[in-house]
Amino acid sequence: MLSLLAASGGTLLALAIRQHRREAALMADIGHLTSRLNDLQARPDVDTVGAALDAQVRQAMEVSQTALMIADPTHVIRYANPAVVRLLRNQQASLRDAFPGFDAERLIGSSIHRFHANPDRIRGVLDTLQATHHGRVRIGPVHFAQVVTPMFDGAGARLGFAVEWHDRTDELLLENAVSDIVAAASRGDLDRRLPQGDGGAGFMDGLTRGINQLLERVGATVGDVRHVLAGWPGATSASACTASTKVRSPPCSATPMRRPSS
Structure with missing residues (x-):
């Protein structure tokens, strides 16, 4: 029994020591991460600030109600926010009549010219675009308005295009x-x-x-005006009917009207 207790005590002690070492290592890692975070906050470098800004911009586009996609300089779609996916999904049945196999969930990697009947003309417009362009696209019964804005870097090189979509069908x-x-x-x-x-x-x-x-x-x-005019002396139904010919009242006739007796 004593030997068993001694063995158990030794095992518990070993486990306690091992757990202590793990906790110490964890605390050391936490301390290192905290120290690193403090250093970054105290001395933000360009990459860190840029990454944080990129994350903020992307999140803003993700939650925006404006339907937006971004295409690269070769007009290939590289980003589409949830709003533009919803907009195109709502008209997917009509779009598939014009473009069989169209899938609003698979926009990334496709060309923005797929929505136009004359891709070559649109390609020429975009390749020379220097300012915001407002356009309209009709696909069967569906009407879209687009706002295309070219993007350039500091040296003037073309980075791509931001394209806003608006569904004008109901309007x-x-x-x-x-x-x-x-x-x-x-x-x-x-x-x-x-x-x-x-x-x-x-x-x-x-x-x-x-x-x-x-x-x-x-x-x-x-209708009320008609009835009032009908009671005027010398009025005819024809003159009273000039206001309307189909307003919840009996058909008009051209016979003279007499003033109601008192």
Whole structure:
């Protein structure tokens, strides 16, 4: 029994010594890292500052809501942030009709010319681009706006291009719908309305609801005006109908109107 206790005690002592050595080594490593960090903070060199700045810029692009990609001087995509991936993924079905096999998740390494019907013309524009260029791209029913900015180093050598993407498809659909409604209203038709979206809280949904409410109020006001004019002495239904021909009221006739008796 004594021998067993002695052996156990020796084992525990050995384990304790080994654990102490490990903790001492760990503390030494921590102290070394802390000292190194303090040195870097006290004497930041160019590489350290540059790396930190690069990390900050990349993180900013990753969380940005602006759809952005970066291409090298040969027009090959080297970076695409999550926003541009989402934008292109939303239109992927339509884009695949024009570009079979297109995958919004595989932009890196592909050419930015794949989105254009005339790559040679775009290549010539980019190779001579010296300032920001605003362009538009139509791919089937999809409309994109692009802002292409060339990047240069301190010596003036071309580093590549930053390309911002904007999906204008819904905007153009709304513009065309509003134009049709305005044209119809000029002919006296105030019954037309903009198609409602999914009831979301986005800008387009709010604008659509606002325009439809405005049309409702204008239509009701014109109808009220018609009824008021119809009661004036010497008024005819034809003159009262000039405000509108289709506003929630019986069809107009050209017969003279009499003032209601009191």
